[in-house]
Amino acid sequence: MSEFSVRAVAEGEQRACLDLLSESLHGKAPTDEAWAKMAPSWPAAGKFAAFDEHGTPVGIASSIDVELTVPGGQKLATAAVDGVGVRADWTRRGILTAMMAVQLEDLAARGVPLAALHASEAVIYGRFGYGAATFCKGVSVERPRARLRDGVGRDGVVRFVTPAEAVERVPALYNRFEGTRPGFVARPVNWWPGFFDRVVTGTDGYRVAIHSGPDGDDGFVVYQTIDARDRQAPERGAILDIRDFHAATPQAWAGLWRFLLSVDLVSAVAGRGRPLDEPIAELLTDPRAVNTTEVIDDLWLRLIDVPAALRARAYGAAGPVVLEVLDQQLPDNNGRYVVGPDGVERTTAEADLRLDVATLSSLYLGHGLFGDLALSGRAEVLNESAVARADALFHTARSPWCGTFF
Missing domain, CATH: 3.40.630.30 (Gcn5-related N-acetyltransferase (GNAT))
Structure with missing residues (x-):
């Protein structure tokens, strides 16, 4: 060999x-x-x-x-x-x-302190300490049924830009977004040529539309149309397929959806990788026009420096818990940590919950519950009363979402 x-x-x-x-x-x-x-x-x-x-x-x-x-x-x-x-x-x-x-x-x-990836296979990366930390959904909106509620998305204008304009304008626009949602990735300069510029300047027919509100450009969408006609349904409209969609304000988000759902000769507007809590149905008079086509794991996270990562995030209002963390690849992370709204410290106190670094990584951004993972055997409960506290500490109001492929 x-x-x-x-x-x-x-x-x-x-x-x-x-x-x-x-x-x-x-x-x-x-x-x-x-x-x-x-x-x-x-x-x-x-x-x-x-x-x-x-x-x-x-x-x-x-x-x-x-x-x-x-x-x-x-x-x-x-x-x-x-x-x-x-x-x-x-x-x-x-x-x-x-x-x-x-x-x-x-x-x-x-x-x-952190590493993240999009896993080609879900069975590979757990053994290296990664856990599925964000999930996303695929959606399909039936264009003929999708009538927006009165006044929705009328606070700005949407315009097409050329591929050259998109390459020039969209990175600066993306950098305007606050990125307060857990899991949001700031795209570095060297990300854009291979993952955005190559797509919008290529031959696959992607279009870029930008939304402008009272304070200027505040959202964009990248999409292509896919011919859905066949011999049995020659009149069927195209599928408008979203590739990249970000908005800095709720008004820009609604305005971009209004635009997408107004494109003629389209039978459906579809997109993969959308946030789990994106309320598209609330825009419409008929919420049944929105179909969830899939829910899948998205960003896999790996805590490289457990104490630094735990200290960097905020926690909900609950009493502290003591977590015992096991990390086979990076043994410096092994130990017990008292985690609470007032901070994170190493401790010698008895553990309330014992879990490996992959399980902790999957919970870190706020998706999932300690109680659910305890039921599946991924977390060992040493103090039953600590489960509810841990869930309250780690869970977030907004679903974590990445929205960037790499």
Whole structure:
């Protein structure tokens, strides 16, 4: 069996690593033109790869530095893990485990308190300490039935912008958003070329519309229309498919939905990855025009520095609890923590709840309940009265949501 080694990716090795990632995810290697657009979003920094004895990359684990909003509004440095894959003929040899270990150790050494990713498979990342921390829904709104309530979404105007204008204007607009919802990701400069510019300037027909209110531009949507006609239904309208949708105010949000639902020759407006608590049905006279097509896990989180992460977020009004945390990969996190509205400290007191770092990570942004995870055996209850307190401390009024793919 051939040997492999894991090391940081050197300058000039990025394209070979991206080709490898595309292949491992059953995609096509980027063309020269596509690579030119992707390259600014794929620097060597933050990348570790497994190389065979000939120096060929056979595995990749990549991340970029972002900021993520945690409950209470603080923005915490986070490693956005944007590409993990192993070449098909090198799987089942420990490459993924070795790469993830090196990546976690690097993040801990650099003092990065959180890591986050979008998991291709839900069974992979729990063993590395990640937990599903945000969930999202797919929606489909039946366009013919979707009549908006009087006055909804009439406080501004919506206009199309060209791809070049979108590349210039949307990043600054996105940076205006406060991002108070837990899970919100601030998009760094090197995110835009590979994940936004490439899409809106490509050949897939995406349109960009911007909403303007009394204080200027305050929301945008990126969408494409998909032809839904067939021989049995040649009159069927297109499906308007939302890719990226953010608004700084409720008025901008409602105005963009008004625009989307006013586009002619459309049978449905659909979008994946929407917030669980997005109240689209409340805009309409017929709430049954809105259908939830799926509810799926979205952002997976990993607490790299447990005490720093716990101290960074705010807590609800409840008495403190003592959590005992177990972390196989990063043993410095092991220990007991007293958590309450007044702060977080290490303690030697008896634990109320015992859980591994993946379970704590899944609860960190406010989704889910300790009680539910205790029922499933993911948290060990040592003090029954602590469960309700822990739920009150960690749960958030707004559903956590990321809204950014990486």
